[in-house]
Amino acid sequence: MQIGSGLEGRLWTFVGGATGKWAVLRMKAVAGSTLDPVAAVEVLPGEPSPPSAGCAWRLRGVTSHDRYVTRQEKNNLVAIQPALGRPEANHAALIPIRKSAAWWALTQDERRAIVEERSGHVATGLKYLPAVARRLHHSRDLGEPFDFITWFEYAPQHEAAFNELLAALRNTEEWKYVEREVDIRLIKTI
Ligand code: HEM
Numbered sequence: 728m729q730i731g732s733g734l735e736g737r738l739w740t741f742v743g744g745a746t747g748k749w750a751v752l753r754m755k756a757v758a759g760s761t762l763d764p765v766a767a768v769e770v771l772p773g774e775p776s777p778p779s780a781g782c783a784w785r786l787r788g789v790t791s792h793d794r795y796v797t798r799q800e801k802n803n804l805v806a807i808q809p810a811l812g813r814p815e816a817n818h819a820a821l822i823p824i825r826k827s828a829a830w831w832a833l834t835q836d837e838r839r840a841i842v843e844e845r846s847g848h849v850a851t852g853l854k855y856l857p858a859v860a861r862r863l864h865h866s867r868d869l870g871e872p873f874d875f876i877t878w879f880e881y882a883p884q885h886e887a888a889f890n891e892l893l894a895a896l897r898n899t900e901e902w903k904y905v906e907r908e909v910d911i912r913l914i915k916t917i
Contacts, residue, residue: 734773737790738787738788738789740774741788741823742769742770742778742784743762743765743784743786744766744769746781748770750915751911754911756907763783763784764783770878786872787864787866787876788865788876790864796849816860816881817882817883818915819915820878820893821876821877821913822877822910823907824905825872825907842901846902848896851895851896852892858889859879
């Protein structure tokens with residue numbers, strides 16, 4: 728499905744295939760089914776058309792407004808979160824995630840309570856800034872196979888810290904609602 732205009736700067740397509748700026752180091756399904764193995768990922772603004780030769784899969788997502796953060800949390804994030812594209816941050820993680828029907832049946836206040844009050848997602852994540860740069864893409868309302876496409880960039884010396892953060896998040900109440908998660912690690916080639 729082609730998405731209409733009005734999403735300039737917000738719509739991103741992650742193309743898994745034979746070639747791309749980001750070479751795949753490893754890829755594993757953490758929950759649910761995996762994606763076809765690919766050699767590289769290209770991150771493209773908008774929706775390229777037609778699909779490039781050698782493309783195995785395409786995942787689309789849009790950046791959006793915050794759902795859960797309080798003003799104080801947002802201020803804390805904005806004060807220290809780095810931009811993507813830092814030359815030293817040549818490692819990346821692309822982690823598409825789908826949450827369960829039970830998650831989407833919850834109300835906004837119930838989801839906020841799980842994400843932050845009971846799982847400490849933002850409080851924990853903040854401890855790993857500015858080492859990790861991030862961008863969250865929403866895919867659910869685009870009819871995509873995942874609800875979110877998460878993208879993180881870090882320097883190689885911060886990989887262990889990033890893995891520690893992931894382990895902590897995967898141990899939370901929030902992650903009980905994650906029914907599909909694929910962890911793809913990449914290194915920038917150009
Ligand atoms: C690097 C530190 C991190 C910080 C500072 C951080 C911060 C945040 C914030 C503030 C939100 C909520 C945005 C809103 O209000 O709508 C969010 C959502 C999310 N984050 Fe993180 N995060 C971090 C790491 C991670 C990691 C490692 C993952 C694992 C893949 C992850 C997965 C997600 C997902 C899937 C959502 C969407 C949740 C939903 O809307 O149900 N985050 N993150």
